Amino acid sequence: MQQPLLYYQNNLLGMLNLLEVMRSHNCYQMVFSSSCTVYGEPEHLPITETHPTGKITNVYGRTKYFIEEMLKDLSAAEKRWNIISLRYFNPVGAHPSGLIGEDPTKEFTNLMPFMAQVALGKKPVLTVFGNDYNTPDGTGIRDYIHVMDLANGHVAALKLLNDNQVGLKVYNLGTGKGVSVKELVDVFERVTDTKIPLQYVSRRLGDITAMWADATLARDELGWTTKYTIEEMCTDFWRWQTMNPDGYPKNTKTTVIIANGNS
Numbered sequence: 001m002q003q004p005l006l007y008y009q010n011n012l013l014g015m016l017n018l019l020e021v022m023r024s025h026n027c028y029q030m031v032f033s034s035s036c037t038v039y040g041e042p043e044h045l046p047i048t049e050t051h052p053t054g055k056i057t058n059v060y061g062r063t064k065y066f067i068e069e070m071l072k073d074l075s076a077a078e079k080r081w082n083i084i085s086l087r088y089f090n091p092v093g094a095h096p097s098g099l100i101g102e103d104p105t106k107e108f109t110n111l112m113p114f115m116a117q118v119a120l121g122k123k124p125v126l127t128v129f130g131n132d133y134n135t136p137d138g139t140g141i142r143d144y145i146h147v148m149d150l151a152n153g154h155v156a157a158l159k160l161l162n163d164n165q166v167g168l169k170v171y172n173l174g175t176g177k178g179v180s181v182k183e184l185v186d187v188f189e190r191v192t193d194t195k196i197p198l199q200y201v202s203r204r205l206g207d208i209t210a211m212w213a214d215a216t217l218a219r220d221e222l223g224w225t226t227k228y229t230i231e232e233m234c235t236d237f238w239r240w241q242t243m244n245p246d247g248y249p250k251n252t253k254t255t256v257i258i259a260n261g262n263s
């Protein structure tokens with residue numbers, strides 16, 4: 001929120017440049033990482049792809065929305081484009097090996113990484129933003145999705161694009177289940193055998209009360225469903241965090257393992 005121009009520069013101009021370069025190389029196929037933030041405060045739950053978009057509460061979400069609008073215009077004007085926009089709900093977890101995960105580039109603000117920092121003793125307390133929401137336990141509800149399920153959603157999208165000319169299609173990637181902050185903390189504590197001290201404070205500006213996906217369309221058209229449980233999201237994230245408490249080692253050469261086993 002503090003650096004809107006940076007978001008617009010990176011996301012909007014970056015996408016504009018990418019689309020132009022793609023076109024100049026006759027490449028018209030794209031899977032776009034969109035976000036459930038394009039829906040804003042939901043008018044109904046679960047959220048289907050037909051839910052209105054645009055009433056967004058933060059700059060990051062607005063860039064995703066503007067890009068979707070740009071892709072709509074582009075695919076309507078030039079029929080060669082073949083694009084799938086995937087609206088991610090809340091991605092969490094890590095690769096089950098513990099070797100691949102989120103490398104922090106700035107201070108964590110998202111719930112699961114912050115909670116893990118508290119469990120590691122790097123932060124004293126988890127600040128819970130609001131316990132007066134109109135939800136069963138008063139805390140915010142989200143649809144957390146394991147990054148491995150998210151990755152599989154991309155493979156399914158690529159398969160669809162490979163075999164069909166879709167123009168532009170949009171799919172929600174979520175589990176369809178809402179989980180509160182308090183519930184996620186409880187599961188995390190249980191499966192990692194840690195204790196997360198909580199401090200309840202007032203709501204965070206721009207936060208949504210509750211959102212979860214209707215992912216029926218992705219199931220029917222992409223043949224994709226989620227497989228990972230909330231427990232697995234927590235254990236896999238914890239494995240990554242304990243194996244790599246500061247993310248990837250800095251100033252070392254990254255080893256890339258390619259399909260045939262060479263590196």
Ligand SMILES: CC(=O)N[C@H]1[C@@H](OP(=O)(O)OP(=O)(O)OC[C@H]2O[C@@H](n3ccc(=O)[nH]c3=O)[C@H](O)[C@@H]2O)O[C@H](CO)[C@@H](O)[C@@H]1O
Nearest residue numbers: 035037060090091109110111114127128129140181206207
């Ligand atoms: C306002 C904001 O930054 N929104 C971003 C955030 O959404 P979103 O707010 O859904 O995700 P978070 O992980 O930041 O928060 C999830 C839930 O945990 C609560 N919470 C979070 C952190 C914390 O320290 N304490 C706490 O109580 C939040 O109030 C919310 O109810 O991540 C999404 C990606 O995953 C982005 O698409 C959203 O643009």
